[in-house]
Amino acid sequence: MPTHVTGRAAPFPLSNIDTDVIMPKRFLRTITREGLADGVLADLRFDTEGNENPDFVLHRPAFRGAEILVVGDNFGCGSSREHAVWGLKQLGIKAIIGTSFAGIFYDNARKNLLVLASISPSARDAVLQAIAEQPLDVAIDLDQKQVRWDDQSVPITIDQATQRALVEEREDVSDTLSLNAQIREFEAKRPNKLVVRVPK
Amino acid sequence: MTMPRTLYDKLVDSHKVCDLPDGEMLLYVDLHVMNEYTSPQAFSGLDEKGLPVWKPESHLAVVDHVNATRGRAAPDAASQLLIDNLGKNCAQHGIALYGLGDPRQGIEHVVVPEQGLVAPGMVIVCGDSHTTTYGAFGALGFGIGTSEVEHVLATQTLRYRRMKNMRVTVSGDLAPGVVAKDIIMKVVQVVGAGGANGFAVEFAGEAIRSQSITGRMTICNMAVELGARAALIAQDDVSHAAVKGPYVNPAEDWHSDPGAPFDRNVEINGAEIAPLVSWGTSPDQSVPVDALVPEPDATLPKAQESHGRALDYMGLIAGTPMTDIAIDRAFIGSCTNSRIEDLRQAAAILKDRKVADGVTAIVVPGSTMTRLAAEAEGLDVVFRDAGFDWRPEAGCSMCLAMNDDVAMDGERVASSTNRNFEGRQGRGARTHLMSPAMVAAAAVKGRIADVRAFVEHKDL
Numbered sequence: 305m306p307t308h309v310t311g312r313a314a315p316f317p318l319s320n321i322d323t324d325v326i327m328p329k330r331f332l333r334t335i336t337r338e339g340l341a342d343g344v345l346a347d348l349r350f351d352t353e354g355n356e357n358p359d360f361v362l363h364r365p366a367f368r369g370a371e372i373l374v375v376g377d378n379f380g381c382g383s384s385r386e387h388a389v390w391g392l393k394q395l396g397i398k399a400i401i402g403t404s405f406a407g408i409f410y411d412n413a414r415k416n417l418l419v420l421a422s423i424s425p426s427a428r429d430a431v432l433q434a435i436a437e438q439p440l441d442v443a444i445d446l447d448q449k450q451v452r453w454d455d456q457s458v459p460i461t462i463d464q465a466t467q468r469a470l471v472e473e474r475e476d477v478s479d480t481l482s483l484n485a486q487i488r489e490f491e492a493k494r495p496n497k498l499v500v501r502v503p504k
Numbered sequence: 505m506t507m508p509r510t511l512y513d514k515l516v517d518s519h520k521v522c523d524l525p526d527g528e529m530l531l532y533v534d535l536h537v538m539n540e541y542t543s544p545q546a547f548s549g550l551d552e553k554g555l556p557v558w559k560p561e562s563h564l565a566v567v568d569h570v571n572a573t574r575g576r577a578a579p580d581a582a583s584q585l586l587i588d589n590l591g592k593n594c595a596q597h598g599i600a601l602y603g604l605g606d607p608r609q610g611i612e613h614v615v616v617p618e619q620g621l622v623a624p625g626m627v628i629v630c631g632d633s634h635t636t637t638y639g640a641f642g643a644l645g646f647g648i649g650t651s652e653v654e655h656v657l658a659t660q661t662l663r664y665r666r667m668k669n670m671r672v673t674v675s676g677d678l679a680p681g682v683v684a685k686d687i688i689m690k691v692v693q694v695v696g697a698g699g700a701n702g703f704a705v706e707f708a709g710e711a712i713r714s715q716s717i718t719g720r721m722t723i724c725n726m727a728v729e730l731g732a733r734a735a736l737i738a739q740d741d742v743s744h745a746a747v748k749g750p751y752v753n754p755a756e757d758w759h760s761d762p763g764a765p766f767d768r769n770v771e772i773n774g775a776e777i778a779p780l781v782s783w784g785t786s787p788d789q790s791v792p793v794d795a796l797v798p799e800p801d802a803t804l805p806k807a808q809e810s811h812g813r814a815l816d817y818m819g820l821i822a823g824t825p826m827t828d829i830a831i832d833r834a835f836i837g838s839c840t841n842s843r844i845e846d847l848r849q850a851a852a853i854l855k856d857r858k859v860a861d862g863v864t865a866i867v868v869p870g871s872t873m874t875r876l877a878a879e880a881e882g883l884d885v886v887f888r889d890a891g892f893d894w895r896p897e898a899g900c901s902m903c904l905a906m907n908d909d910v911a912m913d914g915e916r917v918a919s920s921t922n923r924n925f926e927g928r929q930g931r932g933a934r935t936h937l938m939s940p941a942m943v944a945a946a947a948v949k950g951r952i953a954d955v956r957a958f959v960e961h962k963d964l
């Protein structure tokens with residue numbers, strides 16, 4: 305993944321948007337990762353007949369096709385369902401800018417190379433204000449750890465491991481399996497009594 | 505002399521396989537629990553890579569989220585597919601499955617303690633956010649996404665970043681009628697819905713210590729609603745006595761050392777907690793049952809917007825007494841409040857009383873074993889006589905309404921569950937979170953009701 309994500313940014317500033325709202329449960333009865341784009345924020349995007357809600361931000365002409373969301377505090381709280389992240393990616397969302405993200409959602413996003421950029425509340429408000437006026441491209445620079453628009457730039461808070469995982473598109477399972485000797489060694493030292501054996 | 509450490513740090517240290525670059529580590533997982541809806545893509549990921557399960561005997565799968573609770577027939581073909589798929593994956597990889605019809609089946613976080621699969625000092629993960637429940641035993645439990653489920657299946661480990669430490673001390677004696685659910689709803693209200701993001705939270709203080717293991721599970725369960733990535737209560741006689749399995753490490757005492765550093769301390773006076781009810785669409789939006797639907801805080805313009813939106817969704821007007829709010833449904837169940845003690849507390853309210861006209865009331869025991877134990881005590885009769893529908897199969901049911909137990913658009917539910925999110929119990933459904941006894945009281949009154957008016961609450 306390149307170190308930069310640039311795209312049209314859309315405001316979606318409600319606080320505590322949870323993964324039940326991001327991906328309602330009726331889209332979860334699936335054994336694949338596919339076909340989840342329609343599920344994203346479905347109860348806000350569509351009416352009960354499935355017609356587009358014209359007021360929803362991504363349906364307004366200025367923001368249709370936006371690839372970056374600017375969100376409220378504590379985005380992605382609630383259920384662990386990774387379907388929320390899969391769906392956002394499938395809808396074409398490449399990055400989300402906010403002040404704080406719930407932990408499991410944050411980790412799920414990283415695994416799927418969805419960039420979550422945490423910035424300060426005042427910086428987030430400045431971005432919101434800029435994009436409220438007119439459609440605007442916003443850049444997220446993972447190298448410099450900055451969000452940039454017009455001639456503004458604000459710092460992103462991101463841990464080293466997540467930054468590197470995003471940039472290097474790491475494949476965690478095979479990386480970890482290369483450490484199999486260490487895992488075996490840990491297991492060998494563990495008292496046998498503590499090894500969980502679930503009765504069948 | 506070694507540095508004093510928190511319980512959380514001891515748990516992490518004792519499970520560290522090795523350090524990884526950038527401040528991460530490989531964390532060993534003692535037990536991994538799966539359900540039918542967050543695991544399928546993890547198994548297909550393994551299959552695509554041609555990988556085996558590292559240690560099949562240390563995993564448990566249950567069917568709980570999509571199954572019907574009126575009987576065993578799946579609510580629809582897609583749900584049946586999820587159930588069958590889990591069966592196929594477990595058979596292929598040699599993993600224990602407690603499926604429908606198995607006497608050990610039930611909601612994952614009810615089943616694990618019941619089957620003796622949790623003990624102090626363990627690390628337990630599950631593709632479900634309420635895995636924090638196991639902190640009641642002094643075990644580190646936390647929820648993970650499906651990619652991590654695949655990782656733990658393939659390696660028995662996770663790549664892990666250490667959290668910060670928060671201690672929430674609830675001191676003093678609880679007032680009559682106040683139970684564990686009220687404690688945790690109060691904590692969520694005080695700390696805020698995202699207030700513990702990035703933290704592991706240890707609960708301390710007399711009001712916590714005086715809770716039974718069931719109450720402690722309720723508290724740790726809902727800690728995720730404040731964003732906590734783990735919830736812990738130090739091991740003591742209560743949790744020790746509740747451990748049923750053999751996995752106890754006598755070499756360790758699972759508590760925080762005196763003087764262990766916490767990054768944040770929160771103090772709550774337990775005596776000031778009242779029975780709480782949520783009015784909004786986030787678990788931190790709650791008030792004492794005898795209070796009014798709150799006005800937005802005029803000093804916080806942003807909070808005002810979500811406040812207004814929540815009132816709108818909930819169909820409420822600020823200033824309305826909570827006890828004036830009429831309900832359509834009552835639901836007792838979920839991994840927060842569906843254990844035998846929870847059912848007893850609700851039954852104590854319902855004895856010799858009737859559910860109000862027009863209220864649909866159901867109770868879904870958390871596990872098949874819980875149901876049988878409750879039936880052995882005659883609790884099913886109390887519920888049925890009162891007009892509750894006593895469900896014969898265990899599961900999550902209307903906690904997330906992924907099966908056919910769904911509230912309709914605009915319907916208002918008094919619920920013993922953990923989340924009042926928009927749409928959680930059905931599109932347009934309005935959820936009020938409260939303790940199981942309060943749900944029973946609301947069912948009887950037909951509107952939100954103060955449990956303190958119902959009983960000599962000493963027995964709650």
Ligand code: SF4
Nearest residue numbers: 634838839900903904
């Ligand atoms: S009962 Fe509710 S919260 Fe608990 S595991 Fe089931 S759906 Fe999740």
